[in-house]
Amino acid sequence: MRRWSRPVDRAAGVEALGVKAGDRVLVSGGLGAVGRSAIQYLKQIGAKPVAGVRAERLNEGRELAGDALDITLPTASPVFSYAISTAGPVAGNLISHVRDGGTIASIVPVPEAAKNGERVTIHELFHRTDAVTLDAVLDAALRGLLIIPISHIFPLEEIGLAQNTVAAGAPGKVVLKH
Secondary structure, three states: OOOOOOOHHHHHHHHHHHOOOOOEEEEEEOOHHHHHHHHHHHHHHHHHHHEEEEOOOOOOHHHOOOOOEEOOOOOOOOOOEEEEEOHHHHHHHHHOEEEEEEEEEEEOOOOOOOOOOOOOOOEOEEEEOHHHHHHHHHHHHHOOOOOEEEEEEEHHHHHHHHHHHHHHHOOOOEEEEE
């Protein structure tokens, strides 16, 4: 099995967690670009990703990751030791799913109110685009290791329609073509 280059797995937050084969990892925003790349990489290393998605996208999340849960709902019974946060609005719910002493890698800022004391360790990683990272992402995509669905392509003149499509919850990326 081909492995991704180190910049790609770092960008997905996997390396910061120290995840091993067999570990279950909750990934919020599991159907977004970064969430998908994290799930795909977790599967490559033998971990068991769980896509954290909205209720209406549970089937799509299960298809991608093998398991999914409604990330918009908090839980009183945390079961995960590891999580990756790629969706800021549900950070508090993601944290509620991680057991005491667990670890979260977040590529989005986590609001102080959502951190819930020091019950879990949160590694806040922030996006950095550089030539090496972009080359690694391109290489992974060209080899078929990174698949990001595109739901709509609009000409630049239809930017308003593209924005409305995103706001309506398009199930994939919306691309503007210049």
